[in-house]
């Protein structure tokens with residue numbers, strides 16, 4: 215007897231190369247069976263989802279969910295319920311100075327999973343609003359390798375890497391030094407760094423050679439300034455070399471870091487992102503970010519294959535943080551974290567961060583989110 219059976223949906227699980235109509239049986243919060251037809255009599259509860267897409271619970275690699283503890287945080291559980299994200303990876307909202315509050319008040323009691331890249335800056339992103347922005351690394355005294363390592367070691371289950379925001383507004387002229395410090399802390403923890411780029415310094419050409427296999431470049435598809443394209447539209451060689459080394463190319467849409475034009479140019483040159491993340495925060499909730507399915511919809515309308523979009527929001531981010539045994543797939547025995555999505559057809563307006571409007575004919579939205587077998 216299954217506790218819950220998800221019936222008649224089209225299952226897309228890139229980790230197992232599955233893309234077909236199947237049923238999922240869930241018992242005690244785990245995936246107990248994934249097969250063609252599970253009779254309704256074998257279930258205590260059945261959800262018919264014909265015409266919908268059933269995928270692993272979405273894993274958003276770049277979010278800000280330290281609600282209440284930082285000014286940019288959004289409520290993860292509420293957002294997860296409507297977007298299908300069952301794992302939020304916070305990208306440096308908190309630093310060593312306030313991580314324990316994040317762990318105790320947000321991560322632990324949350325009904326969705328939250329993991330974090332710890333900011334190399336001790337206070338994390340401490341001043342972020344419509345009217346007030348002060349970068350967390352403008353004073354380099356705020357960056358401490360020792361404190362970051364101590365906190366990373368204290369919370370090995372929650373902290374998956376080190377975040378550094380290297381751009382003029384966030385780190386002034388200290389961007390490159392900050393990356394070196396983040397790298398040192400990450401090395402001691404044996405975890406990757408996620409680097410944000412923005413208005414230089416530093417330039418993306420300076421940043422990329424510092425990244426190693428497993429490190430993440432976020433805001434990769436941003437527009438001018440600091441885009442990853444040369445004037446002639448060709449991809450900068452540093453980016454190709456980085457991908458060859460195993461550097462992860464992440465989106466991190468946010469409110470200032472995604473350009474349709476750049477995305478079109480990169481996709482045309484067969485250079486899709488490895489991971490599609492929203493960089494959702496308080497200022498993006500009302501657009502142009504909205505949520506992860508909106509960012510996914512943009513890629514769908516730009517011509518990326520649905521299976522690759524699902525891969526970039528489930529299996530790949532799980533691998534990037536080394537948690538593929540916990541999430542990002544629907545293998546038997548794994549936690550039943552599931553998103554049921556639908557692709558609606560019509561005329562939908564989408565906006566990038568430069569104000570460009572794109573009319574799309576498809577929109578991905580979440581109809582049901584399931585965490586540990588429980589409907590959110």
Ligand SMILES: [Zn+2]
Pocket residue numbers: 276277278305466468493
């Ligand atoms: Zn961010």
